[in-house]
Amino acid sequence: MQELKDLTFTMDTQIVFGNLCISKLKEALKNNNFNRALLVSDNGLKESGILDKVTASLSDKNIVIATFIDIAPNPTVANVESAYRFAQDFQPDVIIGVGGGSPLDAAKVLAILMTNDQKVIDLEGIEKYENPPLPLVAIPTTAGTGSEVTVFSVITDSDREYKITIGGRSMAPKWAFVxxxxxxxLPRHITASTGLDALVHAIESYTSTMSSPMSELFSMKAIEIISANLRQAVFNGNNLQARSAMIYGSLLAGIAFNNTRLGNVHAMSHPLSAIYHAPHGIANAVLLPTVMNFNLLACPEKYANIAQLMGEPLDNNLSLTKNAEKSLYAVQKLSADIGIPGDFSDFNVEKDSINIMAKDAMKSGNVLVNPRKTTLEDIINLYQEIIR
Structure with missing residues (x-):
């Protein structure tokens, strides 16, 4: 653990965790006198029946429910604007985001629009709104984003092919039902990609220059839990113990990076998703080993700890750097085992766009907290290592 110092640690969301805990959702709404609930989700969750489980848990003559499901995998400004028009007609007193990071991020921004006369693009940055958002409940259906406890939302501006980050302390959901x-x-490939996304959150939070002894309690435990359970969740989706462990690990990682931000992996993945529509979890997973190798010498002790947390025994006969390198092997082995691609060839990423993507990546605040000081040239070189 690093030296104790002054720190600020926030956790604004009331968390309800446990199998079938959504049965308590109706009681929470009634206790807070909510009677018009707008569910924000996506078509896949509607087709899977998961959304029906949530609406069934809210069945009550005194609670009126409406559902908006037009949210894309990388939610766009247009998606949120459509949701806002729908919500204006319905006039909810509470918003319930149901899904992975996409519906949850869209629901967060919608909650702001409902109480502030602003456009989505005007919200880019931190605390760019005045009035507190409409109360928000988050119900994650993947073990990956941690969005149910964070104060950030990422929305794609399709016109600019750019992902904007919107943040604010009051954006954290009031309740998370996990x-x-x-x-x-959850399908195998989504279990794999979202699980790796959660691992990236934990690793980048742990190595962030904003990490603290408090945040490290969460990020280290998340690394350990996710590494030990992701394979089982991927290859036996009915394994409730593994599923419980994964969504718990994702939750811990979300709590951690909500206080530390992330790093170069997330900064570089956003342009890949905005321009080439690479799924966020896949983009992060492919980038992770290369960025870890770049960062390793800046904090070898932490990377050695990561290796150990992921089940790789350290060797006292090896140097610190060699033990730290075991973390790269552990990450690459886990990714390969669960079928994560090793490059971006499936997404037809063109080398000619590297400079544009690098400039967009450098706009991210995550670069500023990356453990190794990073320049535009560094980001270009990192992209070139992966995109051939």
Missing amino acids: DPDLTLS
Whole structure:
């Protein structure tokens, strides 16, 4: 653990965790006198029946429910604007985001629009709104984003092919209902990509220059839990114990990076998703080993700890750097085992766009907290290592 110092640690969300815990959702709404609930989700969750489980848990003559499901995998400004027009007609007193990071991020921004006369693009940055958002409940259905406890939202501006980050202390959901049962039907490839995304959150939080002894309690435990359970969740989706562990690990990672931000992996993944529509979790997973190798000499002790947390025994006969390098092997082995691609060839990423993507990546505040000081040239070189 690093030297104790002054720190600020926030956790603004009331967390309800446990299998079938959404059965308590109706009581929470009634206790807070909410009677018009707008569910924000996506078509996949509607088709899977998961959304029906949530609406069934809210069945009550005194609670009126409306559902908006037009949210894309990388939610766009247009998606949120459509949701806002729908919400203006319905006039909810509470918003319930149901899904992975996309519906949850869209729901967060919608909650701001409902109480502030602003456009989505005007919200880019931190605390760019005045009035507190409409109360928000977050129900994650993947073990990956941690968005149910964070104060950030990422929305794609399709016109600019650029992902904007919107943040604010009051953006954190008021309640998070974290129910492992809702993840049991998650397809294998989504389980894999979102699980690696959660691992990236934990690793980048742990190595962030903003990390603290408090945040490290969460990020280290998340690394350990995710590494030990992701394979089982991928290859036996009905394993409730593994599913519970994964969504718990994702939750811990979310709590951690909500206080530390992230690093170069996330800064570089956003342009890949905005321009080439690479799924966020896949983009992060492919970038992770290369960025870890770049960062390793800046904090070898932490990377050695990561190796150990991921089940790689350290060797006292090896140097610190060699032990730290075991973390790269552990990450690459886990990715390969669960079928994560090793490059971006499936997304037709063109080398000619590297300079544009690098400039966009450098706009991210995550670069500023990366453990190794990073220049534009560094980001270009990192992209070139992966995009051939």
